[in-house]
Each structure stands twice: as C-alpha cells, then as structure tokens.
Amino acid sequence: MDLTPRDLGARIMSAARARRAPGFSIESGETVADGPQVYEELTDVVAAVLHGLPNEGWAQPARPYRWSVHDLLGHLLAVERYTATRLGVPGMGGIPEPGDDHHLTFADAVIAFERTRAPTNTLADWWEVVGRVRDIARPGLLPDRPVALHGLRLHPPALLVLRGFELWIHAEDISRAVHAPPTIPSAGAVRAMAELSIGKLVPLALPAVRVAPARDVRVVLTGAGGGTWNLALGDGQASALLVLDVVEYCRYAAGRHDRADLDVHIEGDAALVEDVLAASRLLAV
Template sequence: MKAYDEDDGNDEHDTKGADGDADSGTGSGTGTGARIPLPRASVEDGGRALPEPAPVALEHQVLTSLLGAWALAACSAQEAAAVEEHLGECDACAEEALRLREAVTLLQRPESLDLDPALRTRVLDGCLERRPPRIPVPEWAAPYDAETARLDALLQDFGDAEWHAPVRLRWYEDDGAASRRTTVAGVIAHLLTVDGTVAAALGLDDPLGDIAAPGQAPAARTEAYWRASHCPPTRAERASWRRQTHDIVRTVAFTGDAGGMPVPYGGLELPLRDAMLDRAFECWVHAEDIAEAVDYPYNPPSARHLNGMIDLAARMLPGVLATRRRAGLAAPGDRPHLVAAGEPGRSLRLEIEGSGGGEWLIPLDSPGAVGSSDHEVAHVALDGVEFCRLAAGHVPPAEAAAGQVGDRDAIRDVLFAAAALSRM
C-alpha cells in the first residue's frame, strides 16, 4: 500500500511537470499549441498591377551624365525613369540622347565576329616582309627562304586528317594535262626529294640516300622515294623537309657568290641562283595545292619575288620553244631560219600585268637570239599570277586569259611552251 501511495504521488508530480512544460512552451496560459505564420500576401495574388518605379529626384548635371548609360540600357529602373522624364522637358538633353542612341546602333556589327580565315596569312606575310633575316641570305635565295617559311607556317597546325587529305598534283605534258594523286604528306615528300638536288649540289645529304632514281629527274626522284617508303608518307616528312630547307638556306648564305654553281635536273642544268628560284616557285605552287585540299586561303608571293619567278620562266621560254619545235610541237614560222647567237630575231612581247609585272621580249627563232622590238611579231598580255599558274600547268594554254595581238601561231607556241615548263 505504501508503495502504491508513492506511485500516486509520483504520477501527480509528473502531471504537473507536464503541464508546466506545456505552459512554458506556448508562452501563454491558454495551453494551445504553436502556430506557423502564413506567407505574406503579394500584389500579384490580388491581381493588381505592380507599381511603377517612382522617378528619383536628380540634378540636371547628374541626369546629363546618365545619358550615355541610358543609351546603352545600363541604367536602373529608377534612373531610366528619371532620365526619360527629364528628356521630355530638356531639348538639349533630348538631342544628345538621340545622338547617343544612334551611336550605339553603330556599335552593333551585323556581320559575324569570327576571325577572318585569311588573317593569319596576312599577318604572316607582313612578318615575313618586315623581319630582319637571321643570316645574310643572298637576294637570289630570299624567295626560297620566304616560300618555305610560309609553307611551314601553313603546316604547323595540321592534324592527322589534314596530313592525309588527298591532293592532286597537276602539270602539262605532251600538250596534254597530266596529274598524280597523293596526300599532303606526299607533297612534302615530293618537295623534300626535289629540293634534294640543290642540297646534293651544295654538298649536303641527299634525302634519297642509296635509292636509285633513273636520270635523277625530279619526277623520277619522287617516284623512287615513294616506292622505297615502307608506308605512305606521314606528318614525319615535315621534320625532314624543314631541316633540309634550313640547311640549304644556311649553306647558300655562307657560300659567298656561288649563284653560278650548276645544279642538275636530269636532262636540264640550272645555275644555283635559278635553281633556288625554281624551288621557290614550286614550293608556292604546291603550297597552294595543299591549301586548296584543306580549304585554307593562301596568297601569292610578294611582288618582288613573283617578278623573279616570272623572269626565270621568260628566260627559259626560248629553250623550251626550240625543244618543242624539234619535236614537231611548235610551228616553224613563215620563213624558218636560225638566228645566230646574240643577233636579233622574231620576237614576242610578253606583258605581265599586276603584281610582279613587267615586259619581256621572247626570241622565237633560236634560244641564243636576242629579243628585239624591231622584230616584234606578236604581243601577249597576262596577269602575273595567271602566267605563273600557266607555267605550273594549272591553267590550260587554250584557256589562259590573255590579251593577244599579232602572229597567232607565235602566240600559241609561247603559251604552250609556258605550260611545258611545268612538271610534277
């Protein structure tokens, strides 16, 4: 019984404690539970419109300083309201605001902001024209130095896909178009092997090594190199070609006046200064082939270098004419006769317009004859780049955009002889 009474007392004490806790939890003597307040009502809930921002009171000087930000839509709502209210009252500020708004429209370019794809080429061309040479390169070697540097810059960012992009080498042979399919890497291998003729003449290593190439003609050298490769050319060709071009430029820079050194081209032999121009010309032509294959813009050489390339082609034309005449591919003329070396003979005036332009009198009857305006029988006018592409075999002679006056046979012979200068 005593234990029961103690339990009753404990129960009563616990009940009071519970009541006390409840009272202290509510903070009032009512004994009701806690209530969570409802969210505050918004003006959107009542369907009423939001209040317009009230204009702030600003001085005239401050409002004037805000006109530029207002024209650019960079003001806060209150500032914009203050400016617009002020514009209805101040004619001077209204005129200034209109002028600023018109100026802002000029800042919005409708065209794309992407970089011009030709920008890199223009910057590179400008750098190549202005940079001081690292070593004193002879004038006749400068075109080769510049064109190999331009091509190397084009190749710099190529990935595997670009290196294996198909390229078709084109030239003219036996009065007909010829071509050879290869890749970008194959073109660089081609330049490596043909430049090797110059390297070998300078006493440098020949990239062919022990590979036999019949006659050492440029095309034969390339075909032999391709056949000897265990796999198709890859981007690794660039390192060999680049190293060889640097060695050639460095060597000619320290050989003194060696421009007359003979360089064999199979059945043809050129002095070193002309061989370097020829290699510069082919480097540019094949760089254009590569750029076309990867859909990249590529500019012609500088006017000074282009003029040298055209001059070389013009000087080679009489010899090509004689070769074609012996092969029955050129007309002998109305009164065929040989002209003694150094004597004037029938001539064609070759006028090159545009970049690298000039005029050349091409003797028609003999390679040793001298062009003479007194014996001029025809006149042909061509754009400089067009003439070079004709000489590269990229433009058919019959389609060359030329202004022609005079002996039609002589004109045809010279245009076809120019195309015959091309090779793989």
C-alpha cells in the same frame, strides 16, 4: 621521338623568323628577289600551310597528283635532299638520281617509307633539309658553276628560284586539298619566277613546240611582280604581243590552269603566242 603539331609548328616558325632576311619591296618592277630570298620566302610559305594542317588534312588527295598531302610532303623531302646535294650540302646520303623518266617518280621509295611515319616527323625532316639549303645559300658558299636539276643546268641562284617556284605551286596544291586560301608570294618573288620562266626558260623550250621560224614577241605580265619582256626569238622584228596577269601566267606555266582559263590579250601572230604559252608548260611541276 614523335613531335606534336604544336611543338613542330613552334620550332618551324621560330626558326623561320630567325632565318628570314630583312624584307624587300618592289615598285614598278624595279626590284627582283634573288634566289636565296625566293627560296626562303616560299619554304616559309609551305611550312606555314603545313603547320596549320588538321590531322585529317594529311590524308586528303593532293591533286593533280595520285598522292595524299603526306605523300606530297614525302616527295618534297626527296627533292629537297636532291637539291641540297646539287648545291654541295654534305651528308644527304641515299638520294636517288632522277633518270630519264619524270622527276615525280624518282621519290617513290621515299614516299613509301614516309607513309610508315607520322606526318609531323616527315615535316621535321623536310624542314631540317631546308635549313641546310638556306645555310649554304650565301655569298661564297654556293657553287660558282651551273648545276643540274630536273634536266636543266642552272646557276645556283636561278636553281633556287626554280625550286621556290615549285614549292609555291605545291603549297597551293596543299591549300586546295584542305580548302584553305592560296598564298600569293611577294612581288619580288613573283617577278623572279616570271623572269626565270618567260625570260630564260621559254626561249630554250620554244624549239620543242614550234617548227616554223619565230619572230620576236613582246610579253607584258600585269600585276604586282609583273613586267615586260621582249623575247628575241627571230629576226628582230616584233610580230606579236601577249598580255596577261603575272600570277595567272605562273600558275599556267606550272600546269595548274588550262589554256581556256587564261584571260589573255593577244595582238599579231596568235599562233606564235600560243607556241610561247605551250613552251612555258614544258617544265611544269
């Protein structure tokens, strides 16, 4: 049965309110949202953006991709199913395993199939999978070992932060496509995404972009959800300082800003700072 946008929107927002955990706050960078909170918040953001989409909005190009907004939702549906299988959700079935090529291509068959369906049905299926991931994202239900996603092995809470990061960026892609204002996540979610990116993934990715020995870098991300990270990359001696806005950093790391777009303050070893910034983009969605 085809769902009308009004019916589907009511179902999604009612379920979102019922599922949402009590709110959390962040002051002076002291509180960080955990993985399930980040995932819940940012799936709600995607749902809210799509719920208000006019019919003509589904066909708009979802740059920087070759897809329409509906195609992008088909991609999200495929990745959500894949994420669910990684976390042990049963009954997903028929999910292709991403190969050595970019993760954007593994969902082509799903996207092609969803083009034959009403966008609201694609949205309903995506929301159903989201609900199953949320249901398992509770203490004692998630796997207690690292799991693979996009070539990374992450503990499930970190994986949910990564997935939430991707979902927020795609919500902004959709908002741009339909000329809607962007949504800034809560400070707790921003801090969790920044911690995953600059605190954990950048040190892993840096050797891929830097041949010369590195020294330590102090990174200060300003604004709600920001913080300070001392990246121990070398001999324990700080040789550089990088300061920029935390939300702009996250957008840059996701490949949505060019380097020239960033308003950054750099002291010390500028080449090392540029390598840190380049490393942040190696996992761009």
